[in-house]
Amino acid sequence: MAKKSNSSELKVSKIKEGTVIDHVDAGMALIVLEMLGITGREGTVATLSMNVVSKKTGRKDIVKIENRFLEYTEINQIALISPNATINEIKNFTVVKKFDVQLPEVIVGFPKCINPRCITNAREPQVQTYYVKSVDPLKIRCKYCNTNMDKNDVVKQLTKYSGITK
Ligand SMILES: [Zn+2]
Structure with a gap:
């Protein structure tokens, strides 16, 4: 068989x-x-x-x-x-x-911006929007506060979200 x-x-x-x-x-x-x-x-x-x-x-x-x-x-x-x-x-x-998989040039609604003062983290927040500057190594830039984020930043935001890592 x-x-x-x-x-x-x-x-x-x-x-x-x-x-x-x-x-x-x-x-x-x-x-x-x-x-x-x-x-x-x-x-x-x-x-x-x-x-x-x-x-x-x-x-x-x-x-x-x-x-x-x-x-x-x-x-x-x-x-x-x-x-x-x-x-x-x-x-x-x-x-x-x-x-x-393929990253689009603009990512919307994900992840959380690492800048706590960013308008996407405000009480009436804008939807997260990032421009993809580089895929590998990852570099994305927040549309609203121009903060750059790399892969570690994304992973950190994720683990914070679900509360698995304290
Ligand atoms: Zn931001």
Whole structure:
């Protein structure tokens, strides 16, 4: 019964329905789950592989999430911290859609600006808007206060949001 298949097929074919995020930057798998609001408490079945050897990037993480497909904004969030990530949508054990994440030139509504005086952090806030200056390494600039943020700043804002890191 054993059928030969190449290793990438093997990796993505294990879930019946859902999303496999491949080529996640090594060490970012948990942050990706956090961004997607997946804690495990809601019952989501997710599998993480961390620091897997990759031909493309040396080391990578892989995140598999069952019965969950990603929204456009979620894909952009992943692109912020893992610009080389590939999204695979799986239906009935088959990859029905595969594409690389791509950051738009302008990001809206995410993440929180690190400048506490920024108008996006005011009581009646403007919606966060950033210009993408560089993808890898990440550099985004707030439209309202011109504050630059890098990948660490984004990750820090995220972990603050969900309260996992105190
Ligand atoms: Zn700002």
